[in-house]
Amino acid sequence: MILSLKEKVEIRAELNDLSIEDLNWFLASANIEVEINTPAYYKVFAQLGFIESKDNVWKPTGLGLLLFGNRPQLIYQNALIRATFKTKGRGEEIITIEGAITRQADKIQKWYESHIFSQIDRSHVEREVKFDFPLEVLREAIINAIVHRDYDIEGAPIYFEINDDAIIIKSPGEPVAPLKFEQIRSFSAPSLSRNPKIMYVFDQLKLVEQRGFGFLTIKELPDKYELPLPIVTYDAPYMVMTFPRSQEVAVELKDKDLPPVLNAAEKVGFRWIQENEPISTRDYSSHFNVGYKTAQRFITKLKTIGLVIDNGESINSPNYKYKTIKIHHDK
Secondary structure, three states, X not given: OOOOHHHOEOOOOOHHHEOHHHHHHHHHHOOOOOOXXXXXXHHHXXXXXXXXXXXXXXXXXXXXXXXXXXXXXHOOOOOOEEEEEEOOOOOEEEEEEOOOHHHHHHHHHHHHHOOOXXXXXXXXXOOEEEEOOOHHXXXXXXXXXXXXXXXXXXXXXXXEEEOOOEEEEEEEOOOOOOOOHHHHHOOOOOOOOOOHHHHHHHHHOOOOOOOOOOHHHHOXXXXXXXXXXXXXXXXXXXXXXXXXXXXXXXXXXXXXXXXXXXOHHHHHHHHHHHHHOOEOHHXXXXXXXXXXXXXXXXXXXXXXXXXXXXXXXXXXXXXXXXXXXXXXXXX
């Protein structure tokens, strides 16, 4: 079964377009004892789907070029990261991260380490540099974007932005079936990759663990770092993950897409429904300790302005509940 066009042989490339250093890195990490350009090497890499014989000539597949190419962007111009640093009073800086996708995580990490604000912690005998946002979370999030993105969407790179309020990662591609957007948004998606062969290489290189989307690290943000969870939206063709850099900014970002007819308390109520859907009127009444009719009026208001719908059950059914309608953030 072909999951991506990049699994096919790339007729515009040759084996010498692959990096010997990167190939040996993978072979050593994966404990594959073969030498490059030997029959055993051709067999193993053909089994992995990274090279293919075309008219009795070995050529890399698109995946092989993405993973081990000296410069795959000569053919796949979208296989890169565009990084932007925006801050008040200091202008804007833009860079492009290219090269084999297995090397892009280290390159972008060096860049964002130099742009995330840091300070020296002198409370220990050995001085420690602390950043205002956990680097391990950003690294895992960007690696997830590299591994799980859709490489078949032309003209769509990964975008990585640091600004005063948030850190934003945009990765091309909808959730891969049967995953649902709501599973991604609630950080409950199981381990399922659009690109299992890419995932395998990253796992062998100890760049990522085979555990889905790295949500275990991300879900630690509130308890371990006292930072809010990221806001996940879909702005076609991008899955957008926005990491607020403070609780205050998180509230502003979450509320900016809600209509002004909702007051502060109603916005809190809507967000609770969004996080716990589907819910019944009685669920809302019980959670917020308000009368049933008060809860009913509020949910009716949300239905009227198009923020919630019912689940299609009979109104007299005990299973009659409400769910929110997906809200898209502005670009």
